[in-house]
Amino acid sequence: MVQETEADRRIQALPRTRVAPLPTPLEEASRLSEALGGPRILFKRDDLTGFALGGNKVRKLEFIVGSAVARGMDSLVVSGGLQSNMARIAAAMGRRLGLEVVLVLGGEPGESRKPVGNLLLDRLYGASVQTIYTVPRWEFGTAVEDAAEELRRRGRRPYVVPLGGSSPEGIAGYLEATKELAAQLAQRSITPSRLYVPIGSGGTYTGLVLGAMNYRTSWQVTGVSVSRTREYLLEHIAAAAAAAADAFAFSKTPGSSDLCIEDSYVGPGYGSMTEGCREAISVVARTEGVLLDPVYSGKAMYGLMDHIRRGLLGRQDTVVFLHTGGWPALFAYEPATLGVD
Numbered sequence: 316m317v318q319e320t321e322a323d324r325r326i327q328a329l330p331r332t333r334v335a336p337l338p339t340p341l342e343e344a345s346r347l348s349e350a351l352g353g354p355r356i357l358f359k360r361d362d363l364t365g366f367a368l369g370g371n372k373v374r375k376l377e378f379i380v381g382s383a384v385a386r387g388m389d390s391l392v393v394s395g396g397l398q399s400n401m402a403r404i405a406a407a408m409g410r411r412l413g414l415e416v417v418l419v420l421g422g423e424p425g426e427s428r429k430p431v432g433n434l435l436l437d438r439l440y441g442a443s444v445q446t447i448y449t450v451p452r453w454e455f456g457t458a459v460e461d462a463a464e465e466l467r468r469r470g471r472r473p474y475v476v477p478l479g480g481s482s483p484e485g486i487a488g489y490l491e492a493t494k495e496l497a498a499q500l501a502q503r504s505i506t507p508s509r510l511y512v513p514i515g516s517g518g519t520y521t522g523l524v525l526g527a528m529n530y531r532t533s534w535q536v537t538g539v540s541v542s543r544t545r546e547y548l549l550e551h552i553a554a555a556a557a558a559a560a561d562a563f564a565f566s567k568t569p570g571s572s573d574l575c576i577e578d579s580y581v582g583p584g585y586g587s588m589t590e591g592c593r594e595a596i597s598v599v600a601r602t603e604g605v606l607l608d609p610v611y612s613g614k615a616m617y618g619l620m621d622h623i624r625r626g627l628l629g630r631q632d633t634v635v636f637l638h639t640g641g642w643p644a645l646f647a648y649e650p651a652t653l654g655v656d
């Protein structure tokens with residue numbers, strides 16, 4: 316317990332740029348639960364973190380941008396996919412703090428660079444956008460460092476945001492979110508057994524797993540990968556968790572055997588629609604009036620739905636679904652891809 320107090324002290328001491336109206340709502344999704352014939356389902360609405368249309372990156376960026384500003388940085392270099400939610404929110408938060416923002420966005424050859432969805436918003440927020448087309452899409456080569464060097468040549472002090480914001484600072488956002496969720500559930504005397512969340516870079520999942528272990532929550536965290544293999548993630552996330560545990564002096568560090576990660580819902584790849592994802596987006600929109608996104612939350616919700624179908628979750632269970640946002644990307648898809656004609 317003494318060590319948890321030390322971790323809290325270290326996290327509270329981190330510089331933070333507060334922009335999110337917290338706590339985000341915790342809502343019953345009873346019509347969805349009924350439609351799926353499944354467990355009691357609650358949505359933790361991190362799509363409503365508010366700033367720049369919200370999403371999980373707001374909690375991470377509060378600490379990342381806070382740290383950049385505290386170190387005297389005056390510009391941000393952010394990398395991600397063409398429809399990166401991180402890029403959109405970092406672009407807006409940078410501007411709010413008077414920082415110049417350069418985005419290095421990777422796509423695959425043939426992917427449209429028409430400014431729609433998040434890309435449209437990046438431009439509205441005044442970020443400079445460089446697009447790179449490679450396979451695989453995360454091969455930025457030296458482009459990120461080149462962008463930082465170019466800023467330095469102009470006398471700027473750039474801060475390079477790690478991919479997905481999954482540094483210990485970013486992870487702190489989801490350690491704090493664990494405490495926020497635990498308090499909301501305790502107040503309503505709800506003890507879920509599982510928390511479902513999508514995994515991209517893995518920082519959100521890492522924070523949630525580290526939080527669940529060290530704050531002794533009732534739930535275990537199931538992560539649904541939207542791009543990488545389970546094998547890669549087990550190793551990568553155990554290492555990220557160890558680094559964050561060390562930075563914040565947590566007593567418990569999850570090993571690979573403590574991680575519950577699914578990689579069977581990726582489909583053809585990152586950002587590619589699957590039948591299951593389309594179904595999940597449609598069911599949730601029609602039962603709850605809540606929008607999921609095609610890249611992350613739709614695939615994670617399909618993972619939850621499939622677990623119900625396979626009998627891994629039953630009516631006696633209670634689960635929380637962390638809605639990480641991402642719906643601005645909906646506007647970059649063809650209607651038919653989303654099942655709308």
Ligand SMILES: *Cc1c(COP(=O)(O)O)cnc(C)c1O
Binds near residue numbers: 370
């Ligand atoms: C980035 C993102 C995720 C994944 O978060 P990671 O911490 O990178 O794993 C999930 N959902 C949405 C909407 C995102 O933008």
